Amino acid sequence: MKKKDIKILLVDDEPDILEIVGYNLSNEGYQVFTAENGHEGVKKAKKEQPHLIILDVMMPEMDGIEACELIRKNPDLNNTIVTFLTARGEDYSQVAGFDAGADDYITKPVKPKVLVSKVQALLRRFKEEDVSDTVKVGNLVINRDEYKITSKGKEIILPRKEFELLSLLASKPGKVFKRDEILDTVWGNEVVVGGRTIDVHIRKLREKLGDDSFKTIKGVGYKFVD
Amino acid sequence: MKKKDIKILLVDDEPDILEIVGYNLSNEGYQVFTAENGHEGVKKAKKEQPHLIILDVMMPEMDGIEACELIRKNPDLNNTIVTFLTARGEDYSQVAGFDAGADDYITKPVKPKVLVSKVQALLRRFKEEDVSDTVKVGNLVINRDEYKITSKGKEIILPRKEFELLSLLASKPGKVFKRDEILDTVWGNEVVVGGRTIDVHIRKLREKLGDDSFKTIKGVGYKFVD
DNA sequence: AGAATTAATGCAAAAGTGATGCCAAAAAAT
DNA sequence: ATTTTTTGGCATCACTTTTGCATTAATTCT
Numbered sequence: 001m002k003k004k005d006i007k008i009l010l011v012d013d014e015p016d017i018l019e020i021v022g023y024n025l026s027n028e029g030y031q032v033f034t035a036e037n038g039h040e041g042v043k044k045a046k047k048e049q050p051h052l053i054i055l056d057v058m059m060p061e062m063d064g065i066e067a068c069e070l071i072r073k074n075p076d077l078n079n080t081i082v083t084f085l086t087a088r089g090e091d092y093s094q095v096a097g098f099d100a101g102a103d104d105y106i107t108k109p110v111k112p113k114v115l116v117s118k119v120q121a122l123l124r125r126f127k128e129e130d131v132s133d134t135v136k137v138g139n140l141v142i143n144r145d146e147y148k149i150t151s152k153g154k155e156i157i158l159p160r161k162e163f164e165l166l167s168l169l170a171s172k173p174g175k176v177f178k179r180d181e182i183l184d185t186v187w188g189n190e191v192v193v194g195g196r197t198i199d200v201h202i203r204k205l206r207e208k209l210g211d212d213s214f215k216t217i218k219g220v221g222y223k224f225v226d
Numbered sequence: 227m228k229k230k231d232i233k234i235l236l237v238d239d240e241p242d243i244l245e246i247v248g249y250n251l252s253n254e255g256y257q258v259f260t261a262e263n264g265h266e267g268v269k270k271a272k273k274e275q276p277h278l279i280i281l282d283v284m285m286p287e288m289d290g291i292e293a294c295e296l297i298r299k300n301p302d303l304n305n306t307i308v309t310f311l312t313a314r315g316e317d318y319s320q321v322a323g324f325d326a327g328a329d330d331y332i333t334k335p336v337k338p339k340v341l342v343s344k345v346q347a348l349l350r351r352f353k354e355e356d357v358s359d360t361v362k363v364g365n366l367v368i369n370r371d372e373y374k375i376t377s378k379g380k381e382i383i384l385p386r387k388e389f390e391l392l393s394l395l396a397s398k399p400g401k402v403f404k405r406d407e408i409l410d411t412v413w414g415n416e417v418v419v420g421g422r423t424i425d426v427h428i429r430k431l432r433e434k435l436g437d438d439s440f441k442t443i444k445g446v447g448y449k450f451v452d
Numbered sequence: 453a454g455a456a457t458t459a460a461t462g463c464a465a466a467a468g469t470g471a472t473g474c475c476a477a478a479a480a481a482t
Numbered sequence: 483a484t485t486t487t488t489t490g491g492c493a494t495c496a497c498t499t500t501t502g503c504a505t506t507a508a509t510t511c512t
Contacts, residue, residue: 146401194501369487442472462503463505464502481487482483
């Protein structure tokens with residue numbers, strides 16, 4: 001997504017803040033909307049579906065917390081990031097804010113640079129949530145980051161060697177891996193293990209993931225099929 | 227962010243400088259790119275999006291100041307730190323440099339050690355700006371500013387190492403952090419501690435935040451789950 | 453082709469290894 | 483003086499590898 005397609009809604013009752021923060025964000029290329037109180041904020045949020053909402057806590061009419069709660073109740077705004085703007089040391093608002101469903105909060109006074117990089121960080125984090133280091137193979141999802149496998153929605157934790165063996169085989173479904181190749185990759189060139197080691201691991205994988213996922217090619221090696 | 231993921235762009239017309247500075251930074255583990263004049267520098271900056279640019283002031287074709295101005299105009303390079311490289315006593319360039327948007331400057335001749343520690347300091351500052359004061363993760367609220375954790379509305383004060391360890395693990399819930407990674411981040415690359423240090427800290431966190439928040443992946447590392 | 457031979461793999465349990473948990477005490481920091 | 487951090491020694495547990503034998507598939511022999 002390009003910067004100019006990203007919408008940010010700014011809600012604060014102080015025009016000064018609105019202006020300076022708004023200016024900096026516009027300058028960065030974001031599309032900025034503003035509102036001067038909670039009511040208006042919620043209304044604009046519904047209308048514009050912003051990606052990020054920066055919400056002052058202390059406001060007349062409707063404070064930020066209440067507004068946030070309303071926003072969170074709206075299913076259309078589920079993916080929206082909400083950040084509070086609060087004076088340093090206002091402990092209560094922090095806790096209450098997070099309870100209300102905020103994702104982060106920024107302390108006033110805000111330095112433009114800090115603000116901008118914070119906004120960028122938030123949007124980045126938000127983006128990255130979907131892009132975890134994960135590979136789909138057949139009905140398996142292999143997540144190297146979390147060292148876990150998801151098979152048909154069921155989560156399976158595998159020990160290291162089993163995980164790496166499966167990773168290897170599943171990396172090219174259908175391909176037959178020779179025992180040598182497997183040893184080289186999973187165990188390493190230097191390590192020497194007995195002849196029964198591999199198939200014991202294969203057996204464990206078969207126990208855990210179903211017999212038919214692993215096929216033996218006698219005299220050659222194994223392959224994973226989906 | 228790991229060192230090897232940090233990109234540094236070096237722009238100087240003297241190959242000697244390029245080599246010695248580049249060598250020292252590569253040696254530290256950074257990813258180093260080089261360019262021999264302003265034009266090339268700006269081009270590479272756009273392409274590689276480095277985190278830090280070290281820019282010689284006096285160069286043919288396009289001098290550092292002009293290059294810096296161009297860099298600063300590019301919104302994608304807003305988070306990039308620019309530091310000038312200048313001969314001692316070139317007062318004028320200093321002033322002009324800061325005007326052009328530089329963050330720091332380094333005087334030639336450069337001593338490797340000084341250079342490296344300066345680079346580290348700059349990157350640290352950069353990092354801190356990027357990290358939010360407060361982050362919400364699961365039912366935890368981590369406040370880096372005040373070094374405290376709020377769990378289900380209850381406030382918990384953690385000692386430094388425990389706090390940083392938790393911060394790290396909770397920064398990516400579900401992700402498995404290898405022991406090495408943890409050591410690198412929490413203890414620093416240079417520090418060497420015994421093998422039992424990490425798990426003692428993990429144990430303390432488990433005592434304080436509940437056993438099941440931290441999962442051990444044997445042979446790999448630990449992960450935080452919410 | 454069918455039987456016999458040979459080689460490779462499957463299997464279960466046992467043994468081995470190594471990583472982690474845990475404690476208590478020393479060392480460092482505050 | 484108190485709190486935090488690190489260490490070293492053990493105990494323990496999870497994972498890995500071995501072992502010995504059964505089974506199966508491929509190959510060779512009649």
